Amino acid sequence: MKHLLSMADLGVDGIEEILRVTESFVEVTARDIPRVPALRGKTIVSLFYEESTRTRLSFESAAKRLSADVMTFSVATSSVQKGESLKDTVETIQAMGMDAVVVRHASAGVPWQVSQWVDASVVNAGDGWHEHPTQALLDAYTIRERLGSLEGRRIAIVGDVKHSRVARSNVLGFHALGAEVTLVAPPTLLPPSLEGWPCEVTTDLDALLPKLDVIYVLRMQRERMTEAVLPSMREYTSRYGLTARRAANLPDGALVMHPGPMNRGVEIAAEVADAPGTVITRQVANGVAVRMAVLFLLLGSGASIA
Ligand code: ASP
Numbered sequence: 001m002k003h004l005l006s007m008a009d010l011g012v013d014g015i016e017e018i019l020r021v022t023e024s025f026v027e028v029t030a031r032d033i034p035r036v037p038a039l040r041g042k043t044i045v046s047l048f049y050e051e052s053t054r055t056r057l058s059f060e061s062a063a064k065r066l067s068a069d070v071m072t073f074s075v076a077t078s079s080v081q082k083g084e085s086l087k088d089t090v091e092t093i094q095a096m097g098m099d100a101v102v103v104r105h106a107s108a109g110v111p112w113q114v115s116q117w118v119d120a121s122v123v124n125a126g127d128g129w130h131e132h133p134t135q136a137l138l139d140a141y142t143i144r145e146r147l148g149s150l151e152g153r154r155i156a157i158v159g160d161v162k163h164s165r166v167a168r169s170n171v172l173g174f175h176a177l178g179a180e181v182t183l184v185a186p187p188t189l190l191p192p193s194l195e196g197w198p199c200e201v202t203t204d205l206d207a208l209l210p211k212l213d214v215i216y217v218l219r220m221q222r223e224r225m226t227e228a229v230l231p232s233m234r235e236y237t238s239r240y241g242l243t244a245r246r247a248a249n250l251p252d253g254a255l256v257m258h259p260g261p262m263n264r265g266v267e268i269a270a271e272v273a274d275a276p277g278t279v280i281t282r283q284v285a286n287g288v289a290v291r292m293a294v295l296f297l298l299l300g301s302g303a304s305i306a
Contacts, residue, residue: 003115003122006131007172021293024305038303039068042099047073049105055125059102062291094118121298136169138290142283151178158184159218159267166259171199188229209249216257217242217268247272
């Protein structure tokens with residue numbers, strides 16, 4: 001594997017390999033000193049053109065736990081503010097020497113474009129509405145950890161599918177691992193075409209709830225909504241929000257997931273987010289191990305996990 005740009009490129013074997021290596025790194029992250037020398041001497045750059053809390057910190061701590069050197073690029077304090085182009089920025093960083101670059105950008109396809117310009121490995125950390133593969137991998141890992149397998153599991157992905165790179169990557173990943181995925185959203189929050197999305201679609205969340213193994217709640221991506229797609233957020237919450245009343249209709253043991261950041265009180269009620277059945281903080285914790293696995297598989301040829 002040279003780059004990680006999309007779940008679509010990985011295939012079942014690629015996903016399985018990353019999840020297998022993740023297991024070793026979950027063990028490493030539980031140690032008193034959660035650090036291994038596997039990527040000593042490698043330099044990893046995080047190039048984030050869009051805001052992020054979890055993903056950037058997660059990649060950076062993954063790189064540090066592998067003993068790599070980390071360079072952080074922040075748009076707000078860089079020469080991007082002086083008008084420097086993406087290509088010039090990438091070439092400048094490459095000239096300083098880097099082995100991998102982790103890219104987030106508001107436009108779909110930017111990580112792929114960067115991969116055409118540099119020799120380093122490129123990891124997509126979220127490109128516009130397109131994909132967010134490491135999110136899907138950490139979500140699949142978390143489901144496996146809790147439920148044993150995704151095979152035959154019924155998973156609903158609820159909410160703002162249209163603007164969600166997480167939805168696309170997760171549909172591809174969950175389906176590849178054998179789950180039955182249903183998207184639940186008002187028609188205005190679905191993409192114009194669902195061609196190539198291996199899943200069912202419904203608007204009836206209440207009918208689905210008692211049959212689910214996993215409910216995956218998406219954030220309402222208000223920053224990407226350029227037109228009115230809903231009568232009001234209150235209306236949305238009343239039909240699609242995971243309220244305490246709805247959560248009570250889930251089977252015992254069903255998992256509640258959310259990629260973060262949450263809009264408490266909009267797509268998920270605060271008491272549901274904090275209830276014992278949710279695995280939202282476990283998703284974050286597993287995110288570090290998944291990203292260690294990805295960086296290790298990209299750069300660690302010959303190294304042992306140790
Ligand atoms: N943090 C995820 C992403 O960057 C989900 C979200 O922002 O809604 O795509």
